[in-house]
Amino acid sequence: MKNVLLTGVTSKIGRAVIPVLLDNGFNVTGLCRHPEKYTDECDIEIIKHDLNDELKIDRDFEYIIHVASYVPYNFDNKDSFEKSFFENIRSINNLLRFSLKNNLQKIVFTSSVDVYGDSDNDYIEEDSNLNGISNYGISKIASEGLLNVYFHLYGIKSTIFRLSYVYGTGMGEDRFLKRVITDLKCMKEIELYNIDNVLNIINVKDVAFALVKALDGPCGIFNLSQNFTLGEYINSAKNVLMVPTIVNELKHSESVSRRYYSTKKLKSCFGWEPSISLSDGITQIVEDLK
Structure with a gap:
């Protein structure tokens, strides 16, 4: 049984992913700041941890699914910008540093279509220009960059999903x-x-199915949207x-x-359909x- 470390277990995506992981035979360990908020029926181990801090768990994980993210409510507020940017960057950086000490096979990361920002094009593919103009979008661009650096320096593989609005x-x-x-x-x-x-938009269950399928699926960056x-x-x-x-x-x-975001690449590589x-x-x- 392979071990998965899941962040953001109390988020709507985290809650949706857990039963799919268990149904597919994975052993799940969840990270969150407030374990008391996890009230779901699925019986998994929950570790209290703030991803702004160095992660120290004395065991190996084959996979990490990173869905935890700080999303600001006020995109124009300076303090909100700094909190969104630095918390999201610290989180992925601490997970990547932790992965160097493990026999990790892959990180699956939830990014956002916010990385594309304003565009004159109505049809957005994964190789479209990145023009993030929100604090959140910029933090996701930087996080994707860190994943790319760790792959080239240390061989840590990743699959990145750029999500549209999750409902x-x-x-x-x-x-x-x-x-x-x-x-x-x-x-x-x-x-x-x-x-x-x-x-x-994309349904939270379709996000969960895609994240789990990606564990043993192709690496790369994929739009996930309808x-x-x-x-x-x-x-x-x-x-x-x-x-x-x-x-x-x-x-x-x-x-x-x-505007809409193409999922042609996702369908070609994963055979994905909503x-x-x-x-x-x-x-x-x-x-x-x-």
């Missing part, structure tokens, strides 16, 4: 996609700009809830966003609200 079970109450569901349940009028805008229009999301939610919708589409001077439909993902959110 489904475990979303925060203040998230837009969840607030839309709440308003629909209450049959409130919904005011939206440009319902033809493309939503680049695209729907805002109108498609609203219509699917209406059908799941079986309620009428009152949508007031407001005029907006900005053009419709049609397994969670939009309606199933919305059902997860509805279940969370009960």
Whole structure:
């Protein structure tokens, strides 16, 4: 049985990954700052640890899945910038230093499509220019760079997934996609700009499946995303809830966003296809609200 060290076990991605790892026969050890927040049914070992500090565990791990990340709520705040940047960099650096002392086969890392930043292109592939303009996006670019350095210097392999917005079970109450569901349940009028805008989202379970598949899969960098229009999301939610919708589409001077992130490389290398439909993902959110 191979050992996996999983960071961010209390996050929505971490919680989704654990049962998939166990179902595939891995022995899972989780890291988090607040073990008391882990209340899931899956029985795994939890080690209390802050990834800003050097990691000292006297055992070997074949794999590390690193999903823990500091995501600032205020992207314009200087303190938030520094906390996001330095915490995320320290975390991956401490994990990489720890990996030098282990018989590690691979690190699987969750990056973000924020690394692409502003772009004039609507079609984004993995070799598109990186133009991160947020503190979070810049920290992910730097983290990817560290993984690349450790591969060339020490041969530590990695698979990096650039995630779009992750939705489904475990979303925060203040998230837009969840607030839309709440308003629909209450049959409130919904005011939206440009319902033809493309939503680049990925379900948390599809993220979990991809992360686990990557452990014994190809190395490299891969976009992980699906695209729907805002109108498609609203219509699917209406059908799941079986309620009428009152949508007031407001005029907006900005053009419709049609950007989407290509998963052609992921499908070619992994044979990946999303397994969670939009309606199933919305059902997860509805279940969370009960």
